[in-house]
Amino acid sequence: xxxxxxxxxxxxxxxxxxxxxxxxxxxxxxxxxxxxxxxxxxxxxxxxxxxxxxxxxxxxxxxxxxxxxxxxxxxxxxxxxxxxxxxxxxxxxxxxxxxxxxxxxxxxxxxxxxxxx
Numbered sequence: 246x247x248x249x250x251x252x253x254x255x256x257x258x259x260x261x262x263x264x265x266x267x268x269x270x271x272x273x274x275x276x277x278x279x280x281x282x283x284x285x286x287x288x289x290x291x292x293x294x295x296x297x298x299x300x301x302x303x304x305x306x307x308x309x310x311x312x313x314x315x316x317x318x319x320x321x322x323x324x325x326x327x328x329x330x331x332x333x334x335x336x337x338x339x340x341x342x343x344x345x346x347x348x349x350x351x352x353x354x355x356x357x358x359x360x361x362x
């Protein structure tokens with residue numbers, strides 16, 4: 246993996262880990278369900294972007310090198326196997342604004358959260 250891509254991927258994954266920790270705190274604090282769901286969606290979006298970054302790196306480095314070496318069938322089979330269970334990576338690109346943090350809770354969401362719990 247190229248060093249710049251590796252650094253970017255590790256940073257994105259660390260950010261997602263921090264976001265997951267924040268979501269855990271939200272659940273522990275009894276945050277309104279919909280607000281937690283929005284944040285879970287944002288975490289999923291971040292992980293999907295990380296997966297796409299990894300795939301792009303693989304295509305540009307490993308797959309390209311294998312094809313140049315004449316191992317086209319082997320690398321295509323490997324890639325197809327890797328993508329077999331990953332519908333997110335090969336699906337449409339999510340709107341990056343979906344990973345933005347949620348707006349602060351209002352009095353209405355605070356009241357709804359109280360009623361929900």
